[in-house]
Each structure stands twice: as structure tokens, then as C-alpha cells.
């Protein structure tokens with residue numbers, strides 16, 4: 001049985017250098033506000049809420065890096081948690097690799113968490129960390145799907161696309177972040193897999209390409225990714241419900 005009270009030192013890398021094209025025109029997505037506070041600040045607080053997190057590495061849009069440093073300089077966080085800000089790259093994979101380079105070798109566990117998932121509850125963060133601590137080299141939080149999924153042959157936009165297959169829904173999971181890793185395994189994945197990720201859209205996909213095991217733990221509905229305009233409406237509603245529940 002594992003010692004539930006032991007919290008290994010954990011770093012959280014937050015890729016936040018995306019433009020937010022699918023959200024529409026405006027500031028880079030991580031700097032758009034939810035209840036008056038930038039999404040990135042919500043995401044940093046969500047990581048720092050875990051007792052295990054001693055370092056948060058924010059990967060900022062390169063041109064906004066000084067502004068992001070200023071934004072986070074006065075943020076009230078637990079004393080145990082340091083924040084550093086580094087400039088990001090052209091792709092999410094490149095941004096994560098740049099953030100990972102700022103994590104000291106003596107930190108055994110690394111989380112990678114999208115700034116675009118600002119509302120993940122701390123219990124989800126802790127359950128990912130615990131699964132890595134208990135021996136899994138790579139851990140992803142995920143939820144079962146509500147929709148049926150079809151594999152298609154992609155065609156021209158607006159033209160009907162032939163269906164190739166219908167994967168068995170009960171075996172599918174929609175993957176969220178934070179994803180948790182044994183640091184050395186994640187570094188090896190980023191050093192080994194080519195820069196295009198060979199089609200991987202998350203860090204766990206890179207680890208899979210190494211042939212290392214990846215396991216799923218339960219995700220949370222509130223860890224959804226703010227991707228399109230309607231997601232902003234949902235995020236504001238979640239925050240309003242939290243404020244009401246907290247009695248504010």
C-alpha cells in the first residue's frame with residue numbers, strides 16, 4: 001500500500017503560447033479573461049493548489065513574455081510554489097519542450113497542463129500526481145465519451161466525408177490535462193520523437209511512441225478545454241456556480 005501522505009516534489013509546465021484561433025480574434029487565448037481574471041492565472045492557481053507542486057513553469061507567447069512575467073509577479077501563491085516564465089514555440093509540442101528545459105533534474109514528477117483548461121479541480125491534479133508517484137511513468141485524466149465517434153476519410157470542407165469505421169465507444173476516452181509524467185520519461189519522449197510528434201496531439205502520445213505504458217485516471221467535467229466561443233460561456237457559468245457555492 002502506498003503512503004498517501006507522501007507528496008513528491010512536482011513541477012507543472014503550462015503551455016500558454018497558443019493564439020486561440022478557434023476562439024476568434026482577440027488577445028492570445030491564455031490572456032483572455034474569465035470573471036475578470038486571465039485564463040492563465042486561473043490555470044496557475046489550479047496547479048499551485050496541489051500541495052505537491054513546488055514549481056510552475058509558464059510557457060508564454062514570445063512577444064508577451066515580459067507582460068506575462070509582470071502579470072504573475074505579484075500573484076499570491078503558497079510559499080512552496082515558485083513561478084518561472086519562458087517564451088514558447090511554434091507548436092504545443094515545442095512549447096512543452098521549452099518549458100521542460102526549465103525544470104531542474106531533481107524534480108521527479110512533471111505535470112503538463114493546458115492554460116486552456118483553467119478550471120481543473122485540485123482533486124484531479126492530485127490523483128494524477130498520486131498515480132505517477134505510485135509507479136506509472138505517464139498518467140492522463142480522461143472521461144468516457146457522450147457522442148458516438150466515426151472515423152472518416154477527410155474531404156474538402158463542406159463536402160460529405162465517407163465513414164471508414166465506428167470505434168466501440170465504451171473503449172474510448174476523451175483525454176484532458178494535467179498529464180503527469182516521470183520527468184526522465186517525458187524528457188526522453190521529447191528528445192526522441194520528431195518535432196512533428198508523428199501525429200501525437202498530447203505529451204502522452206509521445207510517451208506511447210517510446211513503448212512506455214500510459215494509464216488513465218478519472219478526469220473531471222470542469223477540466224474541459226476552452227477552445228471555441230461557447231466554451232467561454234460554460235467557463236463563466238462554472239465560475240458563477242463556484243462563487244454561489246462559496247457564499248460570495
Ligand SMILES: Nc1ccn([C@@H]2O[C@H](COP(=O)(O)OP(=O)(O)OP(=O)(O)O)[C@@H](O)[C@H]2O)c(=O)n1
Nearest residue numbers: 015016017018019020021022090091095115116
Ligand atoms: N505554439 C503553441 C500552441 C499551443 N500552446 C498551448 O497549448 C494549449 C492547448 O492548445 P490549444 O487549446 O489548441 O490552444 P491554441 O493553440 O491557442 O488554440 P487554437 O488551436 O485554436 O489556435 C494551450 O494552452 C495553448 O496556449 C502553446 O503553448 N504553444
Ligand SMILES: C[C@](O)(CO)[C@H](O)COP(=O)(O)O
Nearest residue numbers: 092114175176177201202225
Ligand atoms: C493535450 C490535449 O488537451 C488533450 O486533450 C489536446 O490534445 C490539445 O489539443 P489542441 O489541439 O492543442 O488544443
